[in-house]
Amino acid sequence: MGRLEPMYPQELDEGRRGLYEAITKGPRAAGRHFPLTGEHGELRGPFNAFLLSPELGGALQELGAAVRYRSSLTPRAREIAILLVAAHWDCAYERFAHERVGRSVGITEAELAELRGGVVPELDDAYERACAHLVRAMTGGDVDEEVWETWVPVVGEATVFELTTLVGYYSTLALQLRVFRVSPHAD
Template sequence: MPKMLRRTDSLRPDQMKTDQKKLYEAITQGSRAQGPQHFALTDDLGRLRGPFGDFLLSPSVGMALQALGAALRYETDLPDRARELAILTVAARQRSTFERESHEAVARALGFSQDELDAVQREDMTPFDGVESLVGRTAAALLDGDLDDSAWYEAEELLGQRTLFELVTLVGYYSTLALQLRVFRVGPETAAHTPIDEAAARR
């Protein structure tokens, strides 16, 4: 099966303008680059992988998005496993292969078993309990569009309003990334966008 073609350019660092380089450095040298690397931020040519390459299309918007993503990954009160469970729930619902593969790597490092990862892909939260179960169920409800009063009060009681706000925002952020990945045709097996690729796609 042929690789899907990106609809946008994948820029090398030497092709970037000043504002794009600033964003590139914020992504590759910021909080995402600290500590263990569970998935690569760049390819062997230095191009940003996943959604980050398309952040460069609008550096001002991309900078805001990368800052929000970094805050959601590293500066919330959500426990690490619960956070990854929520992200993987979004990936499952949105059928986002890049999100799933990237964050399954993080989840494995946090002790997720293969059975747990498989269950999340079915949106089955029965392997989880406590805060993790609540976060998974709440993320799924948010992907349906809302929390009813019962779900709201359960989540508010266990998480508190601050963490619940962070969870709602996280689900929205990763849903946005999933949409961008889908529209711009970006995935783990996506071929780089080049003029030759465009010509082949038209034949």
Template sequence: MTDRLAGMTPDELTDEQAEVYRAITGGPRAAGPQAFALVDEKGCLRGPFNAMLLSPPVGLRVQAVGAAVRYNSVLSDRVRELAILAVAAHWGSDFEREAHEAVGRACGLTDEEMAAVRAGGLPELADADEGVALRAATALATSGALTDEEYDAAVTALGERGLFELTVLVGYYAMLALQLRVFAGERPESGLGECRRVPASGGTLTGRQGAPILDRVHGVK
């Protein structure tokens, strides 16, 4: 990540850490087109993946949950990315937002749809089931619960398996957003928009307008 947690190059990893590294960089995330880089120019893991190296037994299983909800889910690609962006908006996580707006765009989300989610709103969606899923994801991210009406609508739209996977997805990306706050010093501004990094020496470093968070959070100048 950045000042709070230094990145580790592949030759600096223990055998256990290397297993986590290979699972992330050589698993399903590495297959096919890449919407955002998993490693930086030195080969260090980017974003919350870097923190997973701190505890290889836990990190290995955490990354496996993430791979499962992204690549082995009954949720459509658009529903998955809408839900992730709802979590990013609630937590004010610019890293998650930038990464998954890139993925979402590749999955067919429009700039207008993503802008509405970024602002904490519900865009007009042609597919009614997508709207139900996004409302459920937003409710889970913001309140941690569904009303009976929201539950019934989500089960009708997604099925019980789909709703279960949606709750796991929301929880997983909320966990990553928390790790970005702790280990990358990411701080939301008014819940949305620009974030701040807290240098190891203390004080506050505010990201300048337009500077890519995917680079800023790793100290790339």
């Protein structure tokens, strides 16, 4: 489990138990493409660390659920964006989890290979292409005027807000996964 010991469901206090259930019984539990829990019910990926601080972990869990399940981003655009963040941070766990989700929403193996390298693939869909170029700029630290003027008219300012939130959230997870040494194979 990297640097953190697993927290098993039967050992959780009330605050941690509520967060555990929000993660394991919420929208992430339906149709998942990667395991949320290990063999003994311990949370995998970034979620075990959320239990260290249930108030903050709960807020992060809710933000992540909103980004994944309640934004206006299309599933492909969302997963392309997440995979570009994973590439920027070289985050193995995000790549492992979201390549699986990406395949389920139609991202091809060729597109996944380019995204792994942080490259925006040749995307036929103008909305996806705009989202990908905006995220690529955001992971570089800013959206300059040229990028803004080229891509924002395609997607609109509300999508830019959703994308900046997604980039911030998945960058936070990538940092936590790195610091706690969570890998897709170690937990």
